[in-house]
Amino acid sequence: MMKNRTELKMTTHKENCSAESDEHSVSGTVRNGLCTRHYMRNWRNGDPLAGRTARGVVERYFNDSINIETENCIEWMYANVEGYGIFKRNKRVTREVLRLKVGNAPQGKNLALHTCDNPPCFNYKHLFWGSNSDNGKDMATKGRSHRGSKHHLSKLSEKDVLGIRVSVGTQTCLARRYGVSQTTVYNIKNRRTWKWL
Numbered sequence: 001m002m003k004n005r006t007e008l009k010m011t012t013h014k015e016n017c018s019a020e021s022d023e024h025s026v027s028g029t030v031r032n033g034l035c036t037r038h039y040m041r042n043w044r045n046g047d048p049l050a051g052r053t054a055r056g057v058v059e060r061y062f063n064d065s066i067n068i069e070t071e072n073c074i075e076w077m078y079a080n081v082e083g084y085g086i087f088k089r090n091k092r093v094t095r096e097v098l099r100l101k102v103g104n105a106p107q108g109k110n111l112a113l114h115t116c117d118n119p120p121c122f123n124y125k126h127l128f129w130g131s132n133s134d135n136g137k138d139m140a141t142k143g144r145s146h147r148g149s150k151h152h153l154s155k156l157s158e159k160d161v162l163g164i165r166v167s168v169g170t171q172t173c174l175a176r177r178y179g180v181s182q183t184t185v186y187n188i189k190n191r192r193t194w195k196w197l
Contacts, residue, residue, distance in 0.1 A: 062087060065122070066097060073121035083119035093122045098129060105129050113138055148194065155180055161194045 017035040038048035058078055065074055076085025076093050085093030094112035099105070101124040113130040114121060121127075130138070139145045149157045156164075156178060164174055164185055171185040178185070187193040 058087065062093065062096075066100065066124075068123075070123065071125065072123070073116055073118050073126060074123040075118070075120040076122050077120075079120045085120055085122050094127050097122045097124050098127050102127075102129070109134070111135055117142060117144065147196075156184075156188075156194075158194075158197055161188055161197055164188045165197075 017033070017038055034048055041048050061077065065076075068074055076087075078086060080086045087093040087096050092112060094114070095105070095110075098112050106129055109129040109131050111130050111132065111134070112127050113135055114126055115128065116123075116126040118126070136145075140147075146152070148154060148161075160178055164178065165188060167174060169177075171182045171189070174185045175182045184193070
């Protein structure tokens with residue numbers, strides 16, 4: 001392992017990278033016996049093999065897990081920031097599973113939707129093909145949408161909206177009382193907004 005960056009020996013000819021268990025031929029810059037990729041991993045992590053999943057591990061995990069027959073969720077351990085499983089260069093694992101187990105996506109239904117609402121789950125029994133519209137409807141029916149008081153810009157609660165609807169005061173007076181515009185009060189009273197209440 002390198003102690004500091006000044007101990008740098010560079011060559012620019014064909015040579016082998018000496019990283020353990022990943023020896024490969026390198027054409028180009030070799031630093032301290034390591035190719036650029038392994039040298040940078042060593043510099044960042046102190047280990048030339050750190051910072052990535054070993055080749056084939058993800059595929060083996062996928063192939064082993066796809067044939068498990070269970071009613072429970074099977075969670076993908078290599079998830080992105082949103083929690084969705086990623087497989088082979090940013091492909092969603094759920095789409096790949098549906099494609100293999102159910103068949104290709106029907107026309108206009110290119111999303112893999114969950115019945116379990118668990119993003120890392122890739123059990124094909126919990127997945128179905130759907131469109132953006134289906135996804136929005138599914139989210140609303142299950143109460144996961146950010147509408148009403150759940151929305152980060154909402155000034156009113158559901159209780160306030162119901163209060164506005166049953167009150168007999170003027171719209172201007174109600175708008176002042178609740179800290180909203182007269183148009184907002186009008187839209188609530190005429191069920192243009194907050195329709196589901």
